Amino acid sequence: MSKTAETTQLPGAAAPDPSRWKALVFIALAQLMVVLDATIVNIALPSAQQDLGISDGNRQWVITAYALAFGGLLLFGGRIADLWGRKRTFVVGLLGFAAASALGGAATGEATLLGSRALQGAFGALLAPAALSLLAVMFTDARERAKAFGIYGAIAGGGGAVGLILGGFLTEYLDWRWTFYVNVPFAVVAAAGAYFVIREPAGGRNRSALDIPGVILSTLGLVALVYGFTRAESDGWSDTTTIGLFVASAVLLAAFVLTESRVRSPLLPLRVLTERNRGGVYLSLGLAIIAMFGLFLFLTYYLQVVKGYSPVRTGFAFLPMIAGMIAGSTQIGARLMTRVPARALMGPGFLVAATGMLLLTQLEVGSSYAGLILPAQLLLGLGMGTAFMPAMSLATHGVEARDAGVASAMVNTSQQVGGAIGTALLNTIAASATTSYIASHAAGATGRGAQQLLQLEAMVHGYASAIWWAVGILAAAAAIAFTCINAGRPGATVIASSADGEAGGEGVEDEVKVPVIAH
Numbered sequence: 046m047s048k049t050a051e052t053t054q055l056p057g058a059a060a061p062d063p064s065r066w067k068a069l070v071f072i073a074l075a076q077l078m079v080v081l082d083a084t085i086v087n088i089a090l091p092s093a094q095q096d097l098g099i100s101d102g103n104r105q106w107v108i109t110a111y112a113l114a115f116g117g118l119l120l121f122g123g124r125i126a127d128l129w130g131r132k133r134t135f136v137v138g139l140l141g142f143a144a145a146s147a148l149g150g151a152a153t154g155e156a157t158l159l160g161s162r163a164l165q166g167a168f169g170a171l172l173a174p175a176a177l178s179l180l181a182v183m184f185t186d187a188r189e190r191a192k193a194f195g196i197y198g199a200i201a202g203g204g205g206a207v208g209l210i211l212g213g214f215l216t217e218y219l220d221w222r223w224t225f226y227v228n229v230p231f232a233v234v235a236a237a238g239a240y241f242v243i244r245e246p247a248g249g250r251n252r253s254a255l256d257i258p259g260v261i262l263s264t265l266g267l268v269a270l271v272y273g274f275t276r277a278e279s280d281g282w283s284d285t286t287t288i289g290l291f292v293a294s295a296v297l298l299a300a301f302v303l304t305e306s307r308v309r310s311p312l313l314p315l316r317v318l319t320e321r322n323r324g325g326v327y328l329s330l331g332l333a334i335i336a337m338f339g340l341f342l343f344l345t346y347y348l349q350v351v352k353g354y355s356p357v358r359t360g361f362a363f364l365p366m367i368a369g370m371i372a373g374s375t376q377i378g379a380r381l382m383t384r385v386p387a388r389a390l391m392g393p394g395f396l397v398a399a400t401g402m403l404l405l406t407q408l409e410v411g412s413s414y415a416g417l418i419l420p421a422q423l424l425l426g427l428g429m430g431t432a433f434m435p436a437m438s439l440a441t442h443g444v445e446a447r448d449a450g451v452a453s454a455m456v457n458t459s460q461q462v463g464g465a466i467g468t469a470l471l472n473t474i475a476a477s478a479t480t481s482y483i484a485s486h487a488a489g490a491t492g493r494g495a496q497q498l499l500q501l502e503a504m505v506h507g508y509a510s511a512i513w514w515a516v517g518i519l520a521a522a523a524a525i526a527f528t529c530i531n532a533g534r535p536g537a538t539v540i541a542s543s544a545d546g547e548a549g550g551e552g553v554e555d556e557v558k559v560p561v562i563a564h
Contacts, residue, residue, distance in 0.1 A: 064242050065183045069193055071238035072176045075139055077200050078231040079169045079176075081208030082111070084341065086162075088212035088356050089221035096221065099155045109275050110159050114166025115173075116461035117268035121260050123174035123454025124312050127447055128255060131175045131182070132245040134450075136236050138172025143232035150225035161225070170457075177453035179243065181441035187383045194438040195379030199371045199430055207367060209345065210360030217357050258304050259312030266297030267458065271465045278469035317444065317452050322387070325529030326440045327459040332522040333395060333429065334463030336402060336515035339471030340425070343508040344405075344418070351410055351501055365419050369426020370433070377427070378434030387435040388530040394432030395523035401425035402516045408509050410501050432526070439532060471511040479507030 086093075086107060094104045126134040145168055149161030177197070184193040215223040273290035280287060305311040318324055348354040348362050378390055401424030404417060412418065437456065444452040482503040 064244060065189075068179070068183065068239070068243040069196065071235045071242060072135075072179055073196055073200050074231060075135070075172055075235040075239075076176050076197060077207065078142070078228055078235070079173050080200065081211060082165065082169070082228065084208035085212035085215075085224045085227075086111075087345070088209060088360070089216045089224040092216055092221040093158065097152065097155055097158060099158075103155060103159075105275070105279060106159050107162055109272070110162040111166040111169075112275070112461065112465060113268050113271055114163045115169045116166075116271040116458065116465065117264045118167055118170035119174060119267070119454045119458045119461065120263045120313055120451060122170035122172075123178070123451040123457075124255065124260075125171060126175040126178055126450030126453075130245065131179045131450060132239065132243050135172050135175035135179060135243070136239050138168045138170075138175060139232045139236035139239065141168035142172060143229045143236070146225045146228035146232065150222040150229075152222075165228075170454075173457045174450050174454035177437070177441065177456060178449035179245065181444070181449045181453065182245070183243075190438055191379045191382040191434075192375075195375040195382075195434050197434075197437055199374035199434070209341070209363055210357075213356030213358075213360035217355060254310050256305075256308055256310055256312040259301060259308065262297050262301035262304060263312060266294050266301055267462070269294035269297060270462060274465040274469035278472050282473065313451055313455070314448055317448050317455065320443075322439055322442075322530050322532045323444070323452065323455075325525055326391075326436045327455055328529070329391065329395070329522040329525040330433075330436050330440075330456065331459035331463035331466075332518050332525070333398070333432065334460045335467035335470065336398075336518045336522075337425075337429065338464040338467035339511060339515055340402065340405070342468060342472060343475065343511065347408065347505065347508060351505060352414075362414065362418070363422070366422040366426040369423045369428075370430035371426075373427040373430025373432075374434040375430075377431045382435050382438065386530075387439045387532055388526050390435045391432045391526035391530060392523045394428045394430075395519050395526060396428070397431065398425050398428030399516050399519035399523065401428060402512055402519055405512050406509050406516065408505055408512070410498070410505050432522075439530070442532070467515075471514060474514055475507035475511040477507075478510035479503045482506045 090104060090107055093099070093107065099107070122134070122138070142165060145161050145164035149158055149165065152158040152161060180193055180197060184190040211227065212224050215221075215227060269290045273287055273294055276284060276287040276290060282288075301313075302315070305313055305315055318327070344363070345359060348359045349356070354362060373394065378394075381390060401421045404421035404424070407417060440456045441449055441452050480503075483499060486499055486503070
């Protein structure tokens, strides 16, 4: 196959819609809303807890309710997009998210707030896979795809840090309720724009029956997995309930895989997972998110507790990472994606991020922001942005149009599960190292001032210990990218007829354009 980027189009195939760049604006806006909502409430949580009288034992459910609904329903949401139509699913998800956010902002009690967070997660599980799959089917030319996924990758990577900034600003200067209300204009504008601007390419919709056993098994299995890691963080890894959740998750997900290999129209066709490049992307992305989510947690606490930063100042302290991600994704990744293989961006990108993380292992109580944290964040952002951009594109590259939604959902699932693992695993490591440090240094801390300093030193020692693990995890992500991902640079775009599909694709309409990779 020629290495020059060109488009091959069969007679009668639809030309690319000229409004797709306008559509990208609304898709990007929706993605930003979903990603930042994973962190924006964190900073507002203490105020909401006090205002609504939520107990310390139940406050974690404000975060957990969102994570469980979002992570558990992602595969179902992705398949709904394939069955029902990506644009329709996207708009419904946005409007539902807006309604759930308004409910959360107006909450007068604990139950209403927790219910609204669960609804946010459920509608987020509808719109997130629909957003990514819309990009996958709308941008098929290699160069255009690189630009579009560059923007999307920057938002997917940096949205969590944006949430910290916005959450701090709204909480400090307005009210915690605005961390919910702010979603309403985002969602309404994105939904209206999507309805009038997005023109989903004709064809490619999956008309097969919904795999109900697969929906039940995958949802229960993912909920048990995410909740297991949440319990591990709060109650320990040896807690009976934690172990039971992990065992239940393993059994349910194993049954899910067995079911998918036998049913006629599976929720998650195993062909989506077993393709070498997509499998490598899902695994390496999940590992990278483990490292990143742990870092967000540690740096937030370090800046606020150790350095005494306000919520707003803490949020703005993450700006270098956001700038690095935007530069890495739109300037490095997007420019090189059509010239070099994906592994030549993902592998080095994860290694650059690991270098930034390595700098943070030198963190001390008196560390300088400008001398240590700022350069570390720039390296992290550049590396992650460079790696995320081709990863997002490759995760849906070459997938049959009838599977675009569920392939997109797997990207979100790997990120969601990675976030749950990262928060629980790295926090546990940090807490254990902190306890050990205090035990070994307590004898020398006499006086109140010395004991307070010991507490801070122990806390920072725990963070540094956990960050060492994050360095190793990013190195593992780089190794997977180098060894598992063997696709060449994006090249031609061809037409795949529905007649070429595998068994189980009855009802796929006409011909649809799907991208392939030139070697």
